Amino acid sequence: QVTLKESGPGILQPSQTLSLTCTFSGFSLSTYGMGVGWIRQPSGKGLEWLANIWWDDDKYYNPSLKNRLTISKDTSNNQAFLKITNVDTADTATYYCARILGGPWGQGTLVTVSS
């Protein structure tokens, strides 16, 4: 059974760096063709794709976030990470990680940026 779970700080202040962790089981990010993606959803709004990382360490980012994103993985511990620098209130959202192409998605973690 494939499961993913996101963890994050819950709340942080503007200009800080948001660090998110996705801990998964049931598959390996060292397996050919596997990938993990990050997606977010501000309250009451639609879904926004953020970044993907693949088994071969290929990484892709949403350019709308202007180089603020860094995605990485720890294959040994079945984890993927996303960092967003210089956060603003507009980054307040529920953040999901998902196994690419077939899912599932994690339950999501709510991140609030507030002073």
Place this chain on the structure above:
Amino acid sequence: DIQLTQSPSSMSASLGDRVSLTCQSSQGIGNYLSWYQHKPGKPPKPMIYYATNLADGVPSRFSGSRSGSDYSLTISSLESEDTAIYYCLQYDEYPNTFGAGTKLELK
């Protein structure tokens, strides 16, 4: 970026109705389109991948199709548990992009 236009933005239908939701792409994406069902308080659930393939565990009343740059998600006989917001996603090019969603309600 590739734009996905979903229509309608919202709709209501009766139990047992055949329902079709549409997602139109601004440029060619082949079959690299998936559909997700999103209910309040739950994560989005993959329904269809590669335009026409049913994801694991999805009831057979759901189906996906493609006509040119128009993609459809069809529910052959609407059940109450199908009320949700449905999103399409293109993964042919980066950045991957989602449609704005279609809210499906019971009449």
